[in-house]
Amino acid sequence: MSIQGIDSSQLTKPERLLWTYGITDPKEIDLEAIAFDLGAKVRYRKLDGCDARIVGDKNTAIISINSEAYPKRQRFSLAHELGHWHEDRGKGVLPCSAEDISPQNIEAKSKEALANAFASQLILPNYLFKPRIIDRQPNLDTASCLAKEFNASLTATAIKLAKCSCAKVMVVCHSQTKREWFCRSNALSSEIWPISQVHHDTSAFELLFSESSKKTACKKEAANIWLTGPGVFNSTVNVQSAKLPDGTILSLLVVI
Ligand SMILES: [Zn+2]
Numbered sequence: 001m002s003i004q005g006i007d008s009s010q011l012t013k014p015e016r017l018l019w020t021y022g023i024t025d026p027k028e029i030d031l032e033a034i035a036f037d038l039g040a041k042v043r044y045r046k047l048d049g050c051d052a053r054i055v056g057d058k059n060t061a062i063i064s065i066n067s068e069a070y071p072k073r074q075r076f077s078l079a080h081e082l083g084h085w086h087e088d089r090g091k092g093v094l095p096c097s098a099e100d101i102s103p104q105n106i107e108a109k110s111k112e113a114l115a116n117a118f119a120s121q122l123i124l125p126n127y128l129f130k131p132r133i134i135d136r137q138p139n140l141d142t143a144s145c146l147a148k149e150f151n152a153s154l155t156a157t158a159i160k161l162a163k164c165s166c167a168k169v170m171v172v173c174h175s176q177t178k179r180e181w182f183c184r185s186n187a188l189s190s191e192i193w194p195i196s197q198v199h200h201d202t203s204a205f206e207l208l209f210s211e212s213s214k215k216t217a218c219k220k221e222a223a224n225i226w227l228t229g230p231g232v233f234n235s236t237v238n239v240q241s242a243k244l245p246d247g248t249i250l251s252l253l254v255v256i
Pocket of ligand 1: 080084094095096097100101111112115
């Protein structure tokens with residue numbers, strides 16, 4: 001069987017779950033309905049010391065989500081807890097901190113990383129995401145449009161865009177004092193690293209230290225003010241940056 005020409009045997013576990021519900025449009029991804037159908041009740045409340053929590057036995061669970069987090073964060077947290085419900089059912093209470101629930105941590109060999117990878121595929125499933133990036137530039141304007149369409153955060157969407165891109169893409173997040181995290185597309189060599197602080201010649205630097213919360217325009221900049229590694233002195237990057245709700249700067253750059 002197939003949806004839009006997709007071979008269901010190629011789908012990941014969360015995609016298969018969406019597929020069994022017949023979901024063919026991002027707007028149909030109703031996480032609360034999915035939770036209910038899987039036997040998990042969702043509660044929104046003030047939580048101390050964690051951002052979300054699941055308490056359950058083999059068949060039923062209660063998922064609590066921090067009601068003070070912003071809505072897209074709450075959505076990712078719920079998807080993360082559904083990942084635990086799928087993978088770690090019957091393991092009692094699992095409290096998840098803000099650091100545990102992070103779309104950038106999807107590759108470590110930990111149950112938190114697995115839950116994040118599950119969440120990313122549940123909110124931004126490849127079978128709906130990949131057809132939408134054909135013929136679109138990998139930049140934050142594209143990520144913003146897709147984030148809106150999928151009701152996802154800009155961060156989770158930018159990471160997904162990098163991971164699905166054939167171009168040499170890096171997504172990097174900086175605070176005023178350091179590089180917080182980064183991820184690369186498969187096409188970008190693992191010898192290329194982002195520099196540890198935002199360079200003062202970048203438009204990201206201006207955004208980081210200004211009151212503005214607007215996105216910068218896409219701009220060509222010398223690769224060596226962003227990256228270190230073989231060949232960066234002869235390269236250019238196409239870069240766009242945006243301020244996140246916590247004041248850090250998310251940049252998406254493409255080596256050209
Ligand atoms: Zn967790």
